[in-house]
Amino acid sequence: MVVRNELINYWREVHRRYGYQEIKTPMIMNRKLWETSGHWDHYKENMYFTKIDDEDYAVKPMNCPGGMLVYKSHQHSYRDLPLRLGELGIVHRHELSGALHGLFRVRNFTQDDAHLFITPAQIEDEIQHTIDLFDEVYSTFGLKYTAELSTRPEDSMGSDEIWENATNALRNALEHRGLKYVINEGDGAFYGPKIDFHLRDSIGRTWQCGTIQLDMLMPEKFDLTYVGEDGEKHRPVMLHRVVYGSIERFIGILIENYAGAFPTWLAPVQVRILPITDKHADYAYELKKKMFDLGLRVEVDDRNEKTGYKIRESQVKKTPYTLVVGDQEMADGTAAVRKRGVKDSEVMKVDDFIKYVQEKIASKSEEF
Numbered sequence: 073m074v075v076r077n078e079l080i081n082y083w084r085e086v087h088r089r090y091g092y093q094e095i096k097t098p099m100i101m102n103r104k105l106w107e108t109s110g111h112w113d114h115y116k117e118n119m120y121f122t123k124i125d126d127e128d129y130a131v132k133p134m135n136c137p138g139g140m141l142v143y144k145s146h147q148h149s150y151r152d153l154p155l156r157l158g159e160l161g162i163v164h165r166h167e168l169s170g171a172l173h174g175l176f177r178v179r180n181f182t183q184d185d186a187h188l189f190i191t192p193a194q195i196e197d198e199i200q201h202t203i204d205l206f207d208e209v210y211s212t213f214g215l216k217y218t219a220e221l222s223t224r225p226e227d228s229m230g231s232d233e234i235w236e237n238a239t240n241a242l243r244n245a246l247e248h249r250g251l252k253y254v255i256n257e258g259d260g261a262f263y264g265p266k267i268d269f270h271l272r273d274s275i276g277r278t279w280q281c282g283t284i285q286l287d288m289l290m291p292e293k294f295d296l297t298y299v300g301e302d303g304e305k306h307r308p309v310m311l312h313r314v315v316y317g318s319i320e321r322f323i324g325i326l327i328e329n330y331a332g333a334f335p336t337w338l339a340p341v342q343v344r345i346l347p348i349t350d351k352h353a354d355y356a357y358e359l360k361k362k363m364f365d366l367g368l369r370v371e372v373d374d375r376n377e378k379t380g381y382k383i384r385e386s387q388v389k390k391t392p393y394t395l396v397v398g399d400q401e402m403a404d405g406t407a408a409v410r411k412r413g414v415k416d417s418e419v420m421k422v423d424d425f426i427k428y429v430q431e432k433i434a435s436k437s438e439e440f
Contacts, residue, residue, distance in 0.1 A: 074340040074369065075323055079316065080160060082212070082436075083184055090205050092158040092186060097138025099162060103128035108293055109137045110229050114262040118165045135161035136312060139187035140294040143308075148298040150191060153308065154198050158186040160319070175324030176279075182319040188311040189296070195309055199245035199267075199284060202313055206269060206282050209315050212436055213326065218278070219251050220268045222259035229263055230289045238286040239265040261312075263289045273329040281317035281325070286310075333390040333412060335438040336429060343370040343429065344391045345407070346382045348398040350374070355402045359395070359422060366426060368433075383410065393429065 084094065100122065106112040111119065111133065120131040132138065139157055148155065164180050171177055190198050210217055221242055224235045242265055246253050253267070260266050269282035287310040290296075297305040316322035326334070336342050343363060347356040353374045363370045373382050379396060386394040387410075395407040396417065409425055410417040420428070 075326070075334070075338055076319055078338050079319055079322065082209075083158075083160070083316070086205065086209060087156075087158050087186070090156070090201070091154075092156040095139070095142050095157050095159050097135060097142065097159060097161065098132075100124075100129050100131055101137060103130065105137045105141075106130050109140070109290065110263060110293065111137070114227055114229070118167070120164050120166060131164045132161070133163050133165045135159050135163065135183060135185040136187065136290060137294075139185070140290060140296065143187070143189055143296055144294060148189070148308075150298055150300050150306075153298060154188055154190040154194055154201075156186060156188050158184070161185050175320045175327075178318075178320055181321065184314050184316045184319060186311075186313050188313065189291075189298075189308040190311065191298075191300075191306070192309055195241045195286070196245045196248065198311060199242065199286075200249060202284055202311065203245075203249060203251070206315055210269075210271060210282075213329070214438060215271045215273065215325075215329065217269045217271050217282070219246060219253040220256045220259075220270065221246065221253050222256040222266045222268060224260050224265065225258045225262060227262055228260070234288050235265065238288055242267055242284070242286055261285050261287075263287050264312075266312075271325060273325065274331070277328070279321075279325045281322060282315050283313060283317070285312040287312060334392075335436065336392045337433045337436045339390075339392050340369065341371050341389070341391055342368050342433075343393045343395060344386045344389075345370065345372045345395045345397060346379060346386070347372070347374050348379050348396065350376075352397050352399070352402060356397050359397070359407065362422070363426060366430070368426070368429060386410075387412065393425075395425075 103112065115133060119133050122129050139159065142157055161183050162180065163183050167177060167179050188198055223239055246267065264285050264287040266283050266285035268280050270278045270280050272278050291308050291310050296308055298308050300306045345356045345359055347353045356372045356374065360370050360372050375382065383394060390412060392412050394410045397407050401407050406419050406421055407425060408417040409420050
């Protein structure tokens, strides 16, 4: 839960800087909405259903139709665009039981979705703006990526001309940016082509996470409009995009990438304090309260075990900082600080240590 909340907090901070508004849309919506979006015809085998007041409803497998309704809730001008609506939406998909796999393939997950409503002239700039956001997020975790351009699948909606224009727009954005990419024939969404971002972890494995999908069909089907400079109504283009992909899956990728040794800002326990004997326990708990009140995640290990044993266990748990306190530390207001993966400890004033850790957290630095 700590890792999840930190990822959400970071997501909100980044998206606010990149000009997004956060929205929340219903989890269960009427059949008519899913028929309009095309999911009823093209995605029904992956959806869960229920009846309310004798009408058919579906649990959302995607957040898109809700985003349409938010856009449609009032009239927009060209001055409003690009309009960037982000949602941490809980979705459910009926995956086959044999396809389920840890955190990587589940039936219920939180998709860090966004729907961007733009003019046709803004397509390439907005894709570049989105890739800038992706760059920042992935580099924060030390993850490199490669790109794939996925084209029209057999089961799809819309004319050849619309698909060709949309695919060319994505291709041009990739080429103008100088990003290497491969073509993934027939793997686009049923409503538009997409760019998939495949992350490479610390030992070379790749994971598909981020996606940018260009959609000229949904705005048509939901009759979305904006008033242009000419005073006439025009049809916006829509981008669907996710950065993490799903929060649950991204946590799985991070566990693999860091081998459980999370950077300090993400670590569920950032500091573990080890009193040498019972008479040092009160001092250890004083330090815990001080650090906790300043926002650090801290635990005390006051078990009646040898200090060496507790240090090794803290290292095995991959705690970023292990503090040992005894008579000298109590007298001096210090702690013997052992950083994860470092054999020797360093005696530091407690206030200096707290400031040091706070700086590491604020910078999201992986380095000690």
